[in-house]
Amino acid sequence: MIREASHQERLDTALRRSVKSPDPVRGTTVTVRVRFAPSPTGYMHVGNVRTALFNWLFARGQDGVFILRVEDTDQRRHVEEAINVITDGLRWIGMDWDEGPEVEGPFGPYFQSQRSDLYHEHAERLIDAGEAYLCYCEAEGADPEAACRCAERADPNDRIATGLAVRLSNPGGRSEFEDIVGGHLSFDNEQFGDYILVKSDGTPTYNFANVVDDTAMEVTHVIRGDDHVSNTPRQLMLYRAFGYDPPRFAHLPQILGPDGARLSKRHGAASLTEYRDRGFLPEAFMNYLALLGWAPRGEQEFLTPAELIDGFRLEDVRKSAAQFSMEKLVHLNSLHIQRLEPEERRDLAIGSLMRGEILDEASASDPEILERVGEIVEAMGNRFRYGEQIVEFGAHFFTEEVEIPGDLGSHFADDAVREALSSAADRFEACNEWTEEAIEEIVRASAKESGLKAAPLIHAVRVALSGTTAGPSLFTLVRLVGPRRSAQRIRSALDSFPAGETSE
RNA sequence: GCCCCGUUCGUCUAGCGGUUAGGACGCCGGCCUCUCACGCCGGUAGCAGGGGUUCGAGUCCCCUACGGGGUACCA
Numbered sequence: 001m002i003r004e005a006s007h008q009e010r011l012d013t014a015l016r017r018s019v020k021s022p023d024p025v026r027g028t029t030v031t032v033r034v035r036f037a038p039s040p041t042g043y044m045h046v047g048n049v050r051t052a053l054f055n056w057l058f059a060r061g062q063d064g065v066f067i068l069r070v071e072d073t074d075q076r077r078h079v080e081e082a083i084n085v086i087t088d089g090l091r092w093i094g095m096d097w098d099e100g101p102e103v104e105g106p107f108g109p110y111f112q113s114q115r116s117d118l119y120h121e122h123a124e125r126l127i128d129a130g131e132a133y134l135c136y137c138e139a140e141g142a143d144p145e146a147a148c149r150c151a152e153r154a155d156p157n158d159r160i161a162t163g164l165a166v167r168l169s170n171p172g173g174r175s176e177f178e179d180i181v182g183g184h185l186s187f188d189n190e191q192f193g194d195y196i197l198v199k200s201d202g203t204p205t206y207n208f209a210n211v212v213d214d215t216a217m218e219v220t221h222v223i224r225g226d227d228h229v230s231n232t233p234r235q236l237m238l239y240r241a242f243g244y245d246p247p248r249f250a251h252l253p254q255i256l257g258p259d260g261a262r263l264s265k266r267h268g269a270a271s272l273t274e275y276r277d278r279g280f281l282p283e284a285f286m287n288y289l290a291l292l293g294w295a296p297r298g299e300q301e302f303l304t305p306a307e308l309i310d311g312f313r314l315e316d317v318r319k320s321a322a323q324f325s326m327e328k329l330v331h332l333n334s335l336h337i338q339r340l341e342p343e344e345r346r347d348l349a350i351g352s353l354m355r356g357e358i359l360d361e362a363s364a365s366d367p368e369i370l371e372r373v374g375e376i377v378e379a380m381g382n383r384f385r386y387g388e389q390i391v392e393f394g395a396h397f398f399t400e401e402v403e404i405p406g407d408l409g410s411h412f413a414d415d416a417v418r419e420a421l422s423s424a425a426d427r428f429e430a431c432n433e434w435t436e437e438a439i440e441e442i443v444r445a446s447a448k449e450s451g452l453k454a455a456p457l458i459h460a461v462r463v464a465l466s467g468t469t470a471g472p473s474l475f476t477l478v479r480l481v482g483p484r485r486s487a488q489r490i491r492s493a494l495d496s497f498p499a500g501e502t503s504e
Numbered sequence: 505g506c507c508c509c510g511u512u513c514g515u516c517u518a519g520c521g522g523u524u525a526g527g528a529c530g531c532c533g534g535c536c537u538c539u540c541a542c543g544c545c546g547g548u549a550g551c552a553g554g555g556g557u558u559c560g561a562g563u564c565c566c567c568u569a570c571g572g573g574g575u576a577c578c579a
Contacts, residue, residue: 037579038579039578039579041579071579073578073579135577137577165577166577167577182508182509185508185509186508187507187508188507191506191507191575192575195576195577196576196577197577198577199577200577201577203577205576205577205578205579206578206579207579209579210579225573226509226510226572226573227572227573227574227579228573228574228579229508229509229573229574230507230508230509230573230574230575231574231579233508251509253509253510253572254572254573256572258515260571262572262573288516291516291517291528292516293516294517295516295517295518297518299518299526299527299528301516301517301527301528301529318510318517319509319510320509320510320511320572321510321571321572322515322516322517323515323516324515324516325515325516325529325530327515327529327530328515328516328528328529328530329529330529331528331529331530332529334541334542338542380541381541381542382541382542383540383541383542384541385541393540443538454538455538455539456538457538458538458539459538459539461538462538462539462540463539468539468540469539469540470539470540470541471539471540471541472539472540472541473538473539474538474539475538
């Protein structure tokens with residue numbers, strides 16, 4: 001019984017054919033070439049970063065070439081700044097490109113705005129071949145329902161002229177292809193009509209420029225968001241009109257916001273820079289992003305960039321959209337932070353402390369302060385899961401005074417505790433050997449003399465010093481706050497919550 | 505409207521005809537403990553619905569519902 005080849009079988013065949021396999025014609029090995037082609041909108045959308053990442057992981061895993069191409073055909077704002085947002089973003093997360101802006105390469109220029117000649121040349125070629133024609137309709141104002149009748153006047157001798165758009169002569173039939181992610185896809189070409197290839201202002205449309213550039217740049221795999229699936233048949237018609245072999249396609253599922261809607265600016269955290277600014281690690285962000293729509297074959301989810309490259313398989317990408325989870329990102333980030341060297345962890349903290357205006361430029365380069373921050377960071381241990389939390393949980397280390405929430409006043413209600421607190425404050429100030437052992441002795445002795453167990457005093461001191469019940473070992477906390485400020489904060493707390501007064 | 509695509513715990517996912525439906529995040533207990541966090545132990549929770557096919561369906565087919573994308577001289 002002959003059955004149709006399964007999706008997996010067709011996929012295997014196709015992958016074998018196009019990935020690092022001997023080229024039957026030239027007898028050489030075909031190198032994988034993929035591209036990330038963002039338009040310079042001025043910010044890096046997380047969804048685009050994920051698309052870039054999958055391209056990059058695939059290229060690196062296949063010893064291929066990763067191209068960065070800027071799609072700025074329609075953008076007036078082809079400004080330097082918008083390009084930098086893209087290149088800085090890629091660099092931050094750790095994705096390097098082999099061809100593109102800054103590094104250039106043999107298939108440049110890598111800005112579509114600089115490739116007009118190539119597009120016009122290709123448009124002329126299609127007109128000559130009768131595969132496209134000039135459209136004399138008004139660009140605007142025409143009844144959208146009325147079909148363009150210029151096809152009837154199509155003349156291969158026409159030349160591209162300003163003010164006239166170029167349309168494809170739709171060949172009809174069907175466009176079918178094997179998507180690495182989406183499987184077999186089939187479309188009726190008729191539904192796309194004689195769509196525009198070159199706008200009347202002379203600039204190419206997305207579909208046209210893409211086919212011309214992907215061919216010229218010898219792109220072997222087009223890996224992009226699945227909002228482009230229905231552009232694929234349009235492009236396939238063009239490949240056919242030109243007589244080119246189309247590349248392989250892989251359409252990635254969307255990334256949804258926490259509310260299930262497509263991730264957008266509206267969600268407040270759709271921009272790459274926000275994660276960088278909040279003190280997330282690039283390798284953690286990369287790790288998390290890779291897990292959105294793709295899953296490693298093993299059970300380990302904590303993966304370094306090298307492990308991601310090694311394990312990434314385009315055919316393991318899921319077809320359905322994935323929701324972004326801040327909790328899981330934070331969790332992975334915490335794991336990656338723990339893996340950092342002490343100095344790296346300290347530097348992450350320094351960056352966040354500066355952004356949080358706890359430290360200024362000058363103090364951030366002061367070796368003494370640097371060392372102190374290092375100590376604080378180590379004391380905080382895994383209690384901060386991303387940079388910003390060092391500000392949230394550790395600000396009291398850097399201030400003179402500390403504010404104690406009213407509901408923690410109960411820690412200072414007991415007379416014995418107050419007595420021990422006051423005694424401990426005196427001894428802190430008088431202490432001439434400021435070590436954690438000495439501090440512990442003081443605390444335990446003070447508690448004992450007031451007939452207390454250590455715990456209630458320890459808790460009270462912690463609240464007095466840090467304004468919170470959470471934090472590192474009490475003796476470490478006291479040591480870092482120092483004898484003078486510790487004593488001062490204890491007395492201040494005693495003043496703020498007088499004896500006999502019950503604070504709810 | 506039409507054309508494509510999708511739907512396994514709240515979330516990310518494993519699963520590719522026979523599983524007590526596995527893992528991770530979160531959440532809830534417990535242990536540890538000067539608090540918190542970590543760590544360890546345990547728990548909660550899922551195959552959208554309906555028809556087929558089959559000895560047997562989360563896995564194959566059809567329909568419905570819901571969701572998404574496209575339908576531009578945007579990319």
